Amino acid sequence: MPEQLAFAMEVFLNGLMSGVLYALVALGFVLIYKASGIFNFAQGVMALFAAMTLVGVQNGQVPFAHLINAIFGTHVHTFGWNVPSVFALIFTVGVMILLAWAVQRFVFRHLVGQEPIILFMATIGLAYFLEGFADLMWNSEIKKLDFCLTANTCLPQGINIAIDEFTFNAFGYGFFIDNLDITATIVAIILVIALVAFSQYTKQGRAMRAVADDHQAALSVGISLNFIWVLVWSLAGFVALVAGIMWGAKSGVQFSLSLIALKALPVLMLGGFTSIPGAIVGGLIIGVGEKLFEFWVGPLVGGATENWFAYVLALVFLVFRPQGLFGEKIIERV
Amino acid sequence: MSNDSYVTDDGRTIGPTVMEMKNITLRFGGVKAITDISFDIREGEIRAIIGPNGAGKSSMLNVISGFYVPQEGEVWYKGAKRPPMKPYQVAEQGIARTFQNIALFEGMTVLDNVMTGRLRQMKANMFEQAIWKGKAEREEVENREVVEKIIDFLEIQAIRKTPVGRLPYGLKKRVELARALAAEPSILLLDEPMAGMNVEEKEDMSRFILDMNDEFGTTIALIEHDMGVVMDLSDRVVVMDYGKKIGDGTPDEVRNNQDVIDAYLGVAHD
Numbered sequence: 001m002p003e004q005l006a007f008a009m010e011v012f013l014n015g016l017m018s019g020v021l022y023a024l025v026a027l028g029f030v031l032i033y034k035a036s037g038i039f040n041f042a043q044g045v046m047a048l049f050a051a052m053t054l055v056g057v058q059n060g061q062v063p064f065a066h067l068i069n070a071i072f073g074t075h076v077h078t079f080g081w082n083v084p085s086v087f088a089l090i091f092t093v094g095v096m097i098l099l100a101w102a103v104q105r106f107v108f109r110h111l112v113g114q115e116p117i118i119l120f121m122a123t124i125g126l127a128y129f130l131e132g133f134a135d136l137m138w139n140s141e142i143k144k145l146d147f148c149l150t151a152n153t154c155l156p157q158g159i160n161i162a163i164d165e166f167t168f169n170a171f172g173y174g175f176f177i178d179n180l181d182i183t184a185t186i187v188a189i190i191l192v193i194a195l196v197a198f199s200q201y202t203k204q205g206r207a208m209r210a211v212a213d214d215h216q217a218a219l220s221v222g223i224s225l226n227f228i229w230v231l232v233w234s235l236a237g238f239v240a241l242v243a244g245i246m247w248g249a250k251s252g253v254q255f256s257l258s259l260i261a262l263k264a265l266p267v268l269m270l271g272g273f274t275s276i277p278g279a280i281v282g283g284l285i286i287g288v289g290e291k292l293f294e295f296w297v298g299p300l301v302g303g304a305t306e307n308w309f310a311y312v313l314a315l316v317f318l319v320f321r322p323q324g325l326f327g328e329k330i331i332e333r334v
Numbered sequence: 335m336s337n338d339s340y341v342t343d344d345g346r347t348i349g350p351t352v353m354e355m356k357n358i359t360l361r362f363g364g365v366k367a368i369t370d371i372s373f374d375i376r377e378g379e380i381r382a383i384i385g386p387n388g389a390g391k392s393s394m395l396n397v398i399s400g401f402y403v404p405q406e407g408e409v410w411y412k413g414a415k416r417p418p419m420k421p422y423q424v425a426e427q428g429i430a431r432t433f434q435n436i437a438l439f440e441g442m443t444v445l446d447n448v449m450t451g452r453l454r455q456m457k458a459n460m461f462e463q464a465i466w467k468g469k470a471e472r473e474e475v476e477n478r479e480v481v482e483k484i485i486d487f488l489e490i491q492a493i494r495k496t497p498v499g500r501l502p503y504g505l506k507k508r509v510e511l512a513r514a515l516a517a518e519p520s521i522l523l524l525d526e527p528m529a530g531m532n533v534e535e536k537e538d539m540s541r542f543i544l545d546m547n548d549e550f551g552t553t554i555a556l557i558e559h560d561m562g563v564v565m566d567l568s569d570r571v572v573v574m575d576y577g578k579k580i581g582d583g584t585p586d587e588v589r590n591n592q593d594v595i596d597a598y599l600g601v602a603h604d
Contacts, residue, residue, distance in 0.1 A: 203453060206449060210450045214438065218439075220431050221451055222422045222517070223453060224420070224422045
């Protein structure tokens, strides 16, 4: 096998894996959009907030340390303990559920029946609020996230199964794979299977789909819209947490994390706003597409194609297939 | 309010009062949709609310099912005064309904749609649901059996797995009825179940309504403006016109009521 082709294959593999990360973010969008028709601009910031909370709790940071110090003239920064990853994770999930409840209670409950554009504006406001809140709560330094992914932080001493990256030989070529990417892929697959099973075969899942379909009918069979919305925002918060962990482990927990939300937009246009499998496939296509495009076409046009490739692809889709690959076709009955 | 029971000519037992509306008044801004209306619904009967277009029939049904909250008056249900409630809480109390303009979950299959009617009967908590073991699994199977029975009863087996969005109007109406029936309601509210149907479909629907009442003993309150159908179906009829009650009684009594005749044949209102 020629060196060039093998290298292209490696690029393809890496593209697939970064695609998984895009898909994870897109998944959070789809969940909320399906159930409530809200395009949640704050999804990326939720991922950031989740990752920061996780790291903060793990490292025993004092929340609102700057605020407390400024008011009381103290110098507290950490509690001086480290919380085991698992407990920190459970705590963060709790925080995300609380956030979901608060968002529903204080924002969207007052906007029931409003135009989609108004709901969208509210999520933009929410995004900025949450970004500032995260900054105030956990400060804005770039933090390192160690979460059983990159190193042996949660295994007993002496056992060494996790390695940062490895190469395997095939076709006489050493493929270079980032271990984190494999973990991310496996987690994403499990997450998607679990979400699909939940929405297809359980009472709450059925209620979720019912609410997504028709509010009035859902009320008439005894479904509380409020409860379902909180549930959906919690699920989206959980997905954001997973995405935040993956991205945070890859590039550090920092505020640019919230910008990955923008990369999820072309993913959604490709996959369709209402389809869970669509988010996955869309993410993979974007991930692979931008890597391969950079590899083949990049050198001809001076590189940096990764910045715009996804958006151009999305634009092409908007022209020829506006509902995306898996989205519900929009049919207006006359 | 009555506590006694009696047996009808065709051998069905009509029980005591299950729901009573007392002096209901509903306003939208300055417009009175319902003015001081009282009537009761007894267990096991088919109770019709009729009236010309715009008489306030649908508003009445929306009051019963909690979609509208009346400004004045009381709703008594199973012997207790009902506090103001959200529609989903009313549904949890065992009052199921259908809609005039059909409100189904278009993207879901017929089976899934009818299964949503069973949500009230599924008690397993979120955690059990999530791992789908023990109670959750058992409940799913049990409820599935009930749902299959209802699907058989309404003769929609052939379209069980079809997404509702693809069905014709008449079948959608039947699926909506199945979903409401699946809740095993204490009172089943039907909003114009025969609107927009042809004669054959109307006959089918009438048969289903009678059979439901006969076989399951379901208490039914229905709205209809087609007088002929209603008179054949119902035990007692409330007649509304311009938001007021102008008649209440058996079909025969109502038919001979001068106010009702005027409302339907058209007499100048003062």
